[in-house]
Amino acid sequence: MASQHEKFSLIDEAKIYLRGAAYNNDKILALYQSLESSNQFGYAAEVVNKYLGELEEQGEQITDEAYQVLVRNIYKDTSLSSYFKYDKAINLLRSDCSLDTSTSCETVGLAGAIYKYKWKFDHQIQNLYTSLGFYKKGYNLWTQNIVTNADTDLGYTAINYAYISELIVAQFLEHFASFDAVSEETILRYNNAQTARQKIVEAYIKDIDAEKPEFKTAVKSDWQYATLAEAFFGLRKYKQALFFIEKFIAKQTINWKLKSFAQQLNEIAHFQNLEKDNSGTSTNTFITEALDKEMQHSCLRALDSKRYENSSAVGFVEKSVQKKGLALSGGGFRASLFQIGVLAALAEIDELRDVEIISCVSGGSIIGAYYYLHLKRLLEEKTESDITKDDYINIVKEIEVDFLKAVQTNLRMQIFTNVFDNLKMIFSSKYSRSYRLGSLYEKHFYLPLFNKDKTEKRTDLFMSDLMIKPKDAPDFSISQQNWERTNKIPQLILNATCLNTGHNWQFTASWMGEPPTYLSKDFDVKQRLRRMYYKDAPEGYTAFPIGNAVAASSCVPVMFEPLVLKKLYPKIDVELVDGGVHDNQGIASILEQECDCVYICDGSSQLPDNSKTTANEFSLFYRVDNVVQERVRETQLLDLKARKYSSIITDLKIMHLKKELPQEPLSWINCDDEERKILQHEIKKDDDLLDYGIMKNVQKLLSEVRTDLDSFNDIEAYALMYSGYRQTMNAFKKDVKDYKNNWNFLQVEEYCTEPDKKQPLIDQLNISCSVPFKLVRKYKALQWFLKALGLAALLFAIKFVIDKWDEDISIKYGAVAFVIATFVLGLFSKFLAKLLDINGYVKKILLLITLATVGWLVFNA
Structure with a gap:
């Protein structure tokens, strides 16, 4: 695999060619092949597309093979939306390779692969059967070609026809086997898969029962090793499969090929285990007697040799094949504290290690960046094989203590505490309250954590400092190698809103800007501000402070000024405000990254009922804005539920502060029409426990806690954490009694669950919705003192006026x-x-x- 330096050199060379440099055919061929080998499919596609355009201008005949290369790089390009790239690739095959009438195994095999990945993206059954149809056509062509010695396919379409056939079998077993016998059609598809695999090994191997099989003819491609390994594995001939797995791994250095092979073999192992569990009355239906779990795991361990080469583990640990995304919403420190509870639960049930995307907004960005720095320390200090669930639990335990201490420094009130910064805010157009907020984030949250236990202390931190370089893989690439890891390295996305375009603006460890996908050219005709790597950014932006990125994500309009980025794009000063203006739940980035499992942690404010007439124009504007924000939130969450219902996403968990707090419908005056009971949710009493184990009145007050950057005391903070924790455990159907970690926030458990002990928490939460005068509201004695003081002042003023009643004023x-x-x-x-x-x-x-x-x-x- 190419190093980071080699990868950037290839990209620079591609940019030179794309800008108009004249390259000869050999140089272009070498360039696109190197880009493809380095997983740079986007640049490879652009290079090939430009080259084909040049050939067309010269009037030269373009071969199907050239178009096939372009199609392959388009459908593999992860920077393109799956809604676009698969249809684009199929249309090219139809227009340039005569897909519908083609007798080329490569062409129909590409179509089969495109529909296979399209099904994995949207789980629409028609795409799965279309993939099967193209692979079957290629399989039939292959069987004809091997008879006439015209085989150029090397069994590619045949092995994938077997895979898709067994995948359909697995789909039936997962969804219908519990209430229906295994159908004849299912058995037929399984037999078709095994027949295709048998034909493959017989076509290329002399003695298929030998432990070290020999080829009948010379090996034409490294892919043949992978094809035969998969065929033997599917036939449950694990010793022969292991032999070819080791051969393929020894010869293969191209990461995407290893990934494709390893993931497909892991899925076949899943099929085999599923078939064993649903073998029915006939034990021979799926030849389950040949299933050797120990040898199966030996094969999978060989695929994952890097993980086990320095490990003392003897068992096999399955890796998640689903892409999991965690969205941390806006909502000030209230959201941050609620999300600590969610992180605690995810750590306990061992889900944090699988998360690949963390999308953060506003308050979620504050805690998201803080968690990421903790995770960076763990992954850079420990090897992959040494990291355990307890490491993630310990991270969150540190966070619940240290993050709360930083919150209690009261950042909002510190904005004007430095006289020099105050002068800069007044007289400099380049420094505002938002920049000051960013420096406070770094001072109280990120620098103390980053400098912990380090002899050389840093005074500033940049987004590039968030780049994680694992101890056992310093040249690690998320896009190319994350699939290999049990402990995933997530991509952190801090979301802001660009006022210039209305689009989502993203900060990551390596780039910033507006994402290229999920902007519809049919509806959104505004300019997109292209994202850039920091190393390519204009002067002054190559090192972007973490604090400023978090401030951009959390600078609530009016309370804070936009964070302005001048001289970044021509003729435009970029204005960034709170990411919640565009998407307060962080859902857009989760969808853009095409996650299969989506966990939404929503600590944001939700629209309260308003029984009174709106007081004035300002109140009216504020209320209307809140209605719009609420509608956006509801639309996004309904969209997620629709994706779950249609299986575009496979798992959806939503934790939010108003969960299970519905209200009864209100009937009109003199109404004699009874509300339909079938439509009503159960309305629990105040002291009743909600399904996730918190009293209703406590949860209702938690949902009304202020959403700003105010300080929070221990009891407020712990109650928010406890709510997030209990909701998450309930969402994953886990019993908290099975987990014995001594979280600090469990100190408020009895306040949240026992009616006779709730009052201290209730009293605190009753004043937590207020920002000013919380101290006064908390202490009755202070209230009476201030009332007495006010009365004395009033009496003094009255006496003064009476004494001066007859005097003139000049x-x-x-x-x-x-x-x-x-x-x-x-x-x-x-x-x-x-x-x-x-x-x-x-x-x-x-x-x-x-x-x-x-x-x-x-x-x-």
């Missing part, structure tokens, strides 16, 4: 004239109205100076 005519003139001009002058407006420049500066001065005095006195 006011100059000039002052009266100034007030009147200002009022009159304000009615007719837009300029003066703006000058007097709080958002006007002069008052804005005065306000900032006041806040900055008071803030510095309060926190530095």
Whole structure:
């Protein structure tokens, strides 16, 4: 496999050619082959496409083989949306390779592969049967060709025809075997698979029962080893399969070929185990007596030799073949704390190691980046084979302590504590409250964690510092090697909103910008701001601070100014605001990455009922904005449920703070029509436990806790964590009694579950929805003291006015004239109205100076 340096060199060479450099045919051939071998299918496709265009301009005949290369690189390109690339590839085969009438095994084999992967993407049964049809056509062509010695396919379509046939068998067993006998059609498909495999080994091997089989003729391609290994494995001849597995691995250095072979063999192992469990009355239906689990695992271990070469483990551990995505929503520190509980549960049930995508928004970005730094430390200090479930649990245990301490430093109130930063915010157009917020994130959250136990302390951190280099694979590539790992290295995506285009803006460890997929050219005609690797970014952006990325994701409009990126694109100043403006749940990035399993951790605020008339225009605007946000949230979650129902995604878990808190429908005045009971959800009483084990009144108050960057005390924080923990355990159908980890947040368990012990938590949560005067609301004595103080001040003012009642006040005519003139001009002058407006420049500066001065005095006195 190419190193990172070699990969970037190839990409640079491809860019030179694509910009117009003249390359000869041999150089172009070598370039696209090297790109393809390095998993750079996108650049390989562009190089081949440009080359074919040049040939067409020159009037040269283009062969089917050239179009086949283009098609192969298009459908394998992970940077393209699966909604687009598979249809594009099939259309090219139809238009340029005469797919419908083709007698080329390569052409119909490509079509079979495209529909196979299309089925794996959307799970629509018609795609699976279309794949079977093309592979069957290729299989029939192959059987004819081996008789006439015209075999160019080397059994590729035959082995995949066998695989798809058995896959359909497995689909029947998974979905119908529990209430229906194994059908004749199912048995026929299984027999077809075994017949095809038998034909393959007989076509190429002298003695198929020999432990070290010999080829009848010279080996024409390394793929033959993989084909024969899969054929023998499917026939349950594991010794012969192991022989060819080792041959293939020894000769194969191209990662995508190893991945494709290994994943298909693992799936066949799953089929075999499924067939054994559903063998029915006839034990010979699926030749289950030949299933040797020990030898089966030996074959799979050989495929995964890197994982086991330095391991003392003797068993076999299955790796997840599904792509799992975790979405951490916005909602300030409330969301962050709720999400710590979710992480705790995922660690306990050993799900965290399988997560490949972490999509974060606002408060979710704060905790997401923090968790990622912890994970980076673990994966860089321990080898793959030494990492256990306990390591993930220990990470979250550290987070529940240290993250809460950082939250309790009260970031919101620290924004104006530094006099020099205050002056920069007032007088510099390049520094705002959002940048100040980013520096506070780094100071209190990320730098202490990154510098922990290090002799050389860093004073700043950049997004590229999040790049994980595993201890046992320093040149690791997520796109090429993550499939090999049991402990996946997730891709962290921090989502912001670009005000210039309205699109989602993403920060990752290696690039930033707007993603190329899931922007519909039919409906969205706005420009897309192309994403860039940091190393290719303009001056000033090659090292982008982590704090600024998190601040961009969490700078709530109005409360914070947009984070402005100047001189990044021509003639445009990029303005970034809170990612929740575009997608507060982080779902868009999860879908863009095409995850099979989706876990949504939603700690965001949801629209409350409003029984009163909207007070004024500002309140009306605020309410309307909340309605729009709520509608977007509902639409996204309904879309996810629809994808689950249609099997586009295979698993969906949604944890949110209003879960199981429905309200009864409200009938009109004088209504005599009874509400239909069949439509009603069970409405539990306040002290009743919800399905996930928290009292209803406690959960309702938790759902009303403030969503900002305010400080949280222990009892508030632990209650939020406990809610996330219990919801997640319930979603995965796990009994918390089976897990004995001593989480700090379990200190509030009795407050959340026992009615006679709930009051301390209830009292705290009743004031947690408020931002100002929480201290006053908490202590009755303080309330009475302030009331007495206010009453005394009022009495003093009344006495002062009474004492001075008959005295004159001297006011100059000039002052009266100034007030009147200002009022009159304000009615007719837009300029003066703006000058007097709080958002006007002069008052804005005065306000900032006041806040900055008071803030510095309060926190530095």
